[in-house]
Amino acid sequence: MLCPVFLPHLGCDRRCIYYDQTIITDTKESDIEKVIKNSLSRCHQKYEVGLFGGNIFGIPPSFLKKIFSLFDNYRENITAFRISTKPVPINEKTIHILKKNNVKTIELGMPVFNDKILLKLNRGYSVADFYNAYELLKKEGFHVAIQVMVGLPDEEREDISHTVKHIKRLMPSYIRIYPLVILKDTPLYNAFKSGEFVPCDFNEVVLRALYIYLNALFLNIPVVKMGLTDNEVIKEKIAGGFYHPAFGNIVKSEGFYLALTGLFSRYDIKGKVIVKINRRDEPHLMGFKRKNIERWANTGIYIEREIKELPQKEFIVSFGGKELKGNMLDTIDSLF
Numbered sequence: 001m002l003c004p005v006f007l008p009h010l011g012c013d014r015r016c017i018y019y020d021q022t023i024i025t026d027t028k029e030s031d032i033e034k035v036i037k038n039s040l041s042r043c044h045q046k047y048e049v050g051l052f053g054g055n056i057f058g059i060p061p062s063f064l065k066k067i068f069s070l071f072d073n074y075r076e077n078i079t080a081f082r083i084s085t086k087p088v089p090i091n092e093k094t095i096h097i098l099k100k101n102n103v104k105t106i107e108l109g110m111p112v113f114n115d116k117i118l119l120k121l122n123r124g125y126s127v128a129d130f131y132n133a134y135e136l137l138k139k140e141g142f143h144v145a146i147q148v149m150v151g152l153p154d155e156e157r158e159d160i161s162h163t164v165k166h167i168k169r170l171m172p173s174y175i176r177i178y179p180l181v182i183l184k185d186t187p188l189y190n191a192f193k194s195g196e197f198v199p200c201d202f203n204e205v206v207l208r209a210l211y212i213y214l215n216a217l218f219l220n221i222p223v224v225k226m227g228l229t230d231n232e233v234i235k236e237k238i239a240g241g242f243y244h245p246a247f248g249n250i251v252k253s254e255g256f257y258l259a260l261t262g263l264f265s266r267y268d269i270k271g272k273v274i275v276k277i278n279r280r281d282e283p284h285l286m287g288f289k290r291k292n293i294e295r296w297a298n299t300g301i302y303i304e305r306e307i308k309e310l311p312q313k314e315f316i317v318s319f320g321g322k323e324l325k326g327n328m329l330d331t332i333d334s335l336f
């Protein structure tokens, strides 16, 4: 079990353009202690602790040691730690503290592998900085994961292809895919209001996330999360962008929709069709609020579903006495 502890922006000396620049991170030891106590009270038996939301590498080593010491009373239940951080500033002292405290996995934030966009986002590091950190952490024996984003300002499909190429080269332990959200009182919001930043449409962002997702699946790299949890976004502040509580479901549903639609059109299938599928993929076959079922019905294809012991992502289409096998990954090359 993973027990998340959110320490928003702790250790980050700047703000991305999509965050409120005036937010001051609470660095009081007593407040961090309260957050830890609250978060761990929800976790039982043995668990791994995830320190998320901040830039652990930016926390001065002496204070980082203090933060880990706040877990001392819980140590017997903690199997390991994982952290999320920017790849800078990386230094030996921090790595030593992380190792000593049983940190096994490090998630590096790398929204896009494009220096110009990173600069525009005010991330404060380059692709080269990221590679430097990634390689060092691997050498030090950590599992390294990557957090990428979709829907960023100036982002083109080519950037998404680059993200996939880098993921393929790096083979991280897992990835997370976050859609961009425009929050009020941020530089991004001002650019959005003035028309300087015009987001692409939601469906395009879904396709971009899907492209990364399918390629990760193809490479056997787990995608542990697509979308944002309530801890990661202040809902009242959302003014635009691509937040959706069912973002991951929508992306997977689009994958099934495109794979099946491709098969229906190749075999000129119309009328009643039975789709056999793993139980866990059933919601993705249906689509969010039955969107897929309705889209197919609008083109004269009427789906009946049958739960079957199939590997996830696979399906069998049964019509007119014939059976055809398919896979969500079938759509990977025709997406972009």
Ligand code: SF4
Binding pocket: 008, 009, 010, 012, 013, 014, 015, 016, 019, 053, 054, 055, 086, 109, 123
């Ligand atoms: S880089 Fe990370 S910690 Fe810093 S402002 Fe952006 S999201 Fe927050």
